[in-house]
Amino acid sequence: MVVVDDHRLLAQSIAISLGQEGVDCSVATLAAPEQLVAAVVAERPDVVLLDLDLGPSTGAGDGLVTPLTRAGCRVLLVTGCTDPVRLAAALGEGAVGVLAKTEPIDVLLAAAHAAARGEPVMTAEQERAVRDAAGARRAARAAALGPFDRLTEREAQVLRWLAHGQSVATIAARSYVAETTVRTHVRGVLTKLGVGSQLEAVALAHRSGWLGTDADADQG
Amino acid sequence: MIEGDAAAALAADVARVVAATMFLTAGTVRLARWWVTHDARSAYMGTSLVVLGGALLPLWHLSSSLDGGDPQTLAPALTRAVGTAVCQVLVVRALRNGDDDSLSLRPRVLLLRAAGLTVGAAAALAAVGLLLPGALETSRAAHLGLDAAMCGGWITVALMAAGRAASQQWAGRAAPLLATMGVVELLRFLDTAFGGAWLSAAALLSALLGAVTCWFALRDLFDATAAAHRRADDLSTALAHAGTAATAHDAWREELAHDLRNGLVGLRAALHTLAAYDERLDPTTARQLRDAALEEVAHLEHLVDGADREEETDFEVAGVVRTVVRTRRATGQQVRLSGTAGVVRGRPGDLATVLQNLLVNAATHAPGSPVTVQLGTVEGRVEVSVTDRGPGLTAAEAARVFDRGVRGAASGGSGLGLYVARTLMRRHGGDVELRSRVGGACFVVVLPAVARRAADGPTRTGASS
Numbered sequence: 001m002v003v004v005d006d007h008r009l010l011a012q013s014i015a016i017s018l019g020q021e022g023v024d025c026s027v028a029t030l031a032a033p034e035q036l037v038a039a040v041v042a043e044r045p046d047v048v049l050l051d052l053d054l055g056p057s058t059g060a061g062d063g064l065v066t067p068l069t070r071a072g073c074r075v076l077l078v079t080g081c082t083d084p085v086r087l088a089a090a091l092g093e094g095a096v097g098v099l100a101k102t103e104p105i106d107v108l109l110a111a112a113h114a115a116a117r118g119e120p121v122m123t124a125e126q127e128r129a130v131r132d133a134a135g136a137r138r139a140a141r142a143a144a145l146g147p148f149d150r151l152t153e154r155e156a157q158v159l160r161w162l163a164h165g166q167s168v169a170t171i172a173a174r175s176y177v178a179e180t181t182v183r184t185h186v187r188g189v190l191t192k193l194g195v196g197s198q199l200e201a202v203a204l205a206h207r208s209g210w211l212g213t214d215a216d217a218d219q220g
Numbered sequence: 221m222i223e224g225d226a227a228a229a230l231a232a233d234v235a236r237v238v239a240a241t242m243f244l245t246a247g248t249v250r251l252a253r254w255w256v257t258h259d260a261r262s263a264y265m266g267t268s269l270v271v272l273g274g275a276l277l278p279l280w281h282l283s284s285s286l287d288g289g290d291p292q293t294l295a296p297a298l299t300r301a302v303g304t305a306v307c308q309v310l311v312v313r314a315l316r317n318g319d320d321d322s323l324s325l326r327p328r329v330l331l332l333r334a335a336g337l338t339v340g341a342a343a344a345l346a347a348v349g350l351l352l353p354g355a356l357e358t359s360r361a362a363h364l365g366l367d368a369a370m371c372g373g374w375i376t377v378a379l380m381a382a383g384r385a386a387s388q389q390w391a392g393r394a395a396p397l398l399a400t401m402g403v404v405e406l407l408r409f410l411d412t413a414f415g416g417a418w419l420s421a422a423a424l425l426s427a428l429l430g431a432v433t434c435w436f437a438l439r440d441l442f443d444a445t446a447a448a449h450r451r452a453d454d455l456s457t458a459l460a461h462a463g464t465a466a467t468a469h470d471a472w473r474e475e476l477a478h479d480l481r482n483g484l485v486g487l488r489a490a491l492h493t494l495a496a497y498d499e500r501l502d503p504t505t506a507r508q509l510r511d512a513a514l515e516e517v518a519h520l521e522h523l524v525d526g527a528d529r530e531e532e533t534d535f536e537v538a539g540v541v542r543t544v545v546r547t548r549r550a551t552g553q554q555v556r557l558s559g560t561a562g563v564v565r566g567r568p569g570d571l572a573t574v575l576q577n578l579l580v581n582a583a584t585h586a587p588g589s590p591v592t593v594q595l596g597t598v599e600g601r602v603e604v605s606v607t608d609r610g611p612g613l614t615a616a617e618a619a620r621v622f623d624r625g626v627r628g629a630a631s632g633g634s635g636l637g638l639y640v641a642r643t644l645m646r647r648h649g650g651d652v653e654l655r656s657r658v659g660g661a662c663f664v665v666v667l668p669a670v671a672r673r674a675a676d677g678p679t680r681t682g683a684s685s
Contacts, residue, residue, distance in 0.1 A: 008552055009486030009512045013493040016505060020497040030552060031588065080482055101485045105492045165461025167453060202460040206467045 001025040001116060002040050004061065005051040005078070010101065014049065014078075017109055023116065030058045037064060041071040047115045048073045049108075051101075052081040052090070062086055069094035076115045078108060088134030097121030098130060144208035150192045158185040163202045163211055228420055235423035236278045242430025243273030249437040254327050256444045261314050261390065263327040268310035269433065271334045275303020276426070294362055295345040301366045302341040306334050308373045311398065315377075315384055315391055360412060367409035374402035393436070400429050476523060483520045487513055515550040518543060522572055534670050535568045537561040537602050538595060544575045545593055553583050559595035561602045564667040566648040571604075571665070574641040574652065578606040578663050581638070586610020586660065597669055604665040605655070612661050618654055638663075 001023055005011040011027045018025040028040050036058055040048060048068050052061045061079075068075050075095045080102070081087065087098050097120075099111050111121050151159065161171045168186065172179040186198060195201050205211045247269030254262035278296075310330075378398035385392030404426045411418035490513040498506065522544075538561055545555045564571075575593075582591045586608040594605045613621060622638050642652040650667035 006552070007482050007486050008550060009509075009516050010482075010489045012509060012512060013486065013489035016501065016509060017489075017493045017497065020493075020500055080478065080485070102481065105489045108489075162457075162460055163464050165457055165464060167457045197456065199456045199459050199463075202463055206463055211464075211467070 001047045001049065001112065002028050002043055002045040002073075003049045003078075004028045004030075004036065004040060004054065004064070005049070006030055006054045006058070007051070013105070014108060014112075017105060018112060021109065021113075023112070030054055033058055033063060037067045037071070040068065041073070045073055047112060048075050049078045049112060050075050050095075052077060052079040052086060062090060065090045065093040065095050074115050074118070076111060076121060084130055084133035084137050088131045091127060091130060141209070145210055147193050148205070148208065148210045151189060152185075155185050155188045155192070158182060159189050159201060159205060160211070162186070162198055163205055228417070232420045232423040233278055235420070235427045236276060239423065239427040239430040240273045240276035240278075242427065242434045243269050243276060245273075246430065246434040246437040247271075247273055249434070249441050251327055251331070253437070253441045253444050256441070256448050260317050262440075263330055264310045264314035264317070267327060267331045267334050268307040268314070269437075270331060271303050271310070271338055272307040273430075274335065275300050275307070275338055294359070294366075295342075295349050297363055297366050298345050299338070299342040301370055303338045304370045305373065306338055308377050310334060311377050311394075312380065315380055315388070363412045364409060367405050367412055371402050371405035371409060374398055374405060378402060397429060397433060397436075400425065404429065479523055480520060483516055483523070487516055487520075490516070512550055515547050519547045519550070522547070522569070522576060532566055533568070534563050534565050536563055537571065537604065537667070540568045540571050541575060541593060541595060541604060544572050544579065547576065548579045548583075551583075553579060554590040555579065556590060556592045557595075558592070561595035561604065562597050562669045564602050564648070564650075565670050566650075566667065570644045570648065571667070574644055574665055575604065575606070577638075577641050578652075578665070581663075582606060582608040582610070582661070589660070600669050601650075602667045602669045604667075605662055606664075607657065607660055607662040609660040612657065612659060613654070618656070621654060622652070 001018060003011040003014050003025065005014075005027075008027070015025045015027050026043060028036060030036060031039070050061050050064060050068070054061045065075050065077075075090075077087065077090055077095050077098045078101055079087075079098070080100070082100070091098065096115050097111060099108060099121075114121050148156070157175075158171060161174075166174075168179055168182045172182045175182075186201075189201050190196065190198070193201050193204055195204055247266045250262050250266030250269060252266075253259075254266060378395050378401075381391040381395040381398055385395060404422045407418045407422035407425065410416075411422065490509050494501075494506065494509060494513075501509075541561075542557065545557050548555050579591060579593075582589070587610075589609045592605075592607045594603075594607065596603050596605075622642050638652065645652050645665055645667065648667055650665065653664045653666060655662045655664055
């Protein structure tokens, strides 16, 4: 068994506990994804306890599920991640189960044992619940972001600047266009988003997560 | 001759209607301005102009023309005089209270009262005229008296406005207009006294005056709405900015909560392991686990402790740096520590936060690269340099790296941003600098060294924490 987790204290504790239960268990050293997969597979584990957020050196663990499963490991997610979309995707790629890191360690150990014996870790209902939640989350995201797809590039840029506290005059000055042009863009934004004011538009952009998805791309 | 008189009278009537309409419009526009600005002056002036416009409407004259009879009564002149008086009183009030924004005014009530007073007076006069024919018999002397009184009233108000011109800009502008109203009444007086073309001149002048008043009122309204728009724009911008800041803060808080939760999960797992298997664990493993748990506690303390509550103290830089480096090593980062440094004055927690931040940055932007932390003292200043062997920074990045709000896309857990790091250190009379270096980034924390250890007096050293 191999624990892949950026949080060493938890990883070590799980490894030591499993070791005391007579399970051969080691903690993987985090590295770039390819090396990490190679190192884990080299140990030929039955079960890999995998976190989805692996810190700066590895990044997201989502991409590790498929190669590890292909190499014949049973992947059990032990993660702090609560996004059902990511969890459902990992399950779809062959992960045998999902456990929250916050579960008591007994539960973690029991699940690890079950996975090692090849028993199902999650019931069919539990799995379906994760998938349903993922579907609902995806639909909600798409519905919230839908109106933003209809913005032109200029309108989207103007909205981003508005959200960063720039006034119409400042935006006009920095993009070398007339204020009336910017106001036209603003009106376009308001119409397409179906809101009455710049403030509402910015609030909607925050709430829907649109700003989080791409507004910070130009923030360095 | 008679036809010429009739034509002149008609022209005068038209001019009076125009003037009255202009005053009514100006009054309405002023009241509209009140809607935007809620200033007492607009309420008073708007009402006064509406009343004046109403009083100037030659209704009596028209009705008597329709009857075909000759208005041989003083009632129209009296009504006009009452309206004018109400108008003048309102202007005086505007001059007295115009700048008092605290005055809670309801223009609708004001307008109803003023108009009610004028209309009531007109109705009373009409009733008197009907019931007691002859009581309001017109007479030259009465007309002259009324005209003179109105003229005097306007001139007085105009002088009053001129007197307040220094403190109220609008009063200076209104004074000539008010004086012109006086001139209009003077022309009427001359007409009554000597006859001739004075009446037409008066009507024409008052129409002109109405137009000017109307223009001023419109201009003021536009100014007020433009100012209101500007304010709304500013407010909107400020709120959007605040919203963005709040979102960033929420994200930071979420990261912090995530970090704390992870730390607690690790601690619980470690304690559980120690409790369940302590006697079976080999001593080295147990000690390692205990040390790791302690380091985790230190890490959590750093996360939770705002530096705010900490007092300033003289502390060993090396001790703080060692603690932070240990914490980072516990998370798997390779950190080499070398050199020695002296004592500085300030908050050890701040230095720990900044250093932690620099190390987290290094791990984020140069993943897997070993980091060197070098201590030293240069010209009375303690320097702590953090050097990685990552890709380094481009010139553009280097120029912006300390800007407010600049954070790498992947900035991790407790990263605060270099702007905050620099602010914290500058508060200590120090700084955070970026030194150019081939292959990798090198950030240096600089703090003024305390010349000698303060042996005189009890000081706590924060290095032990």
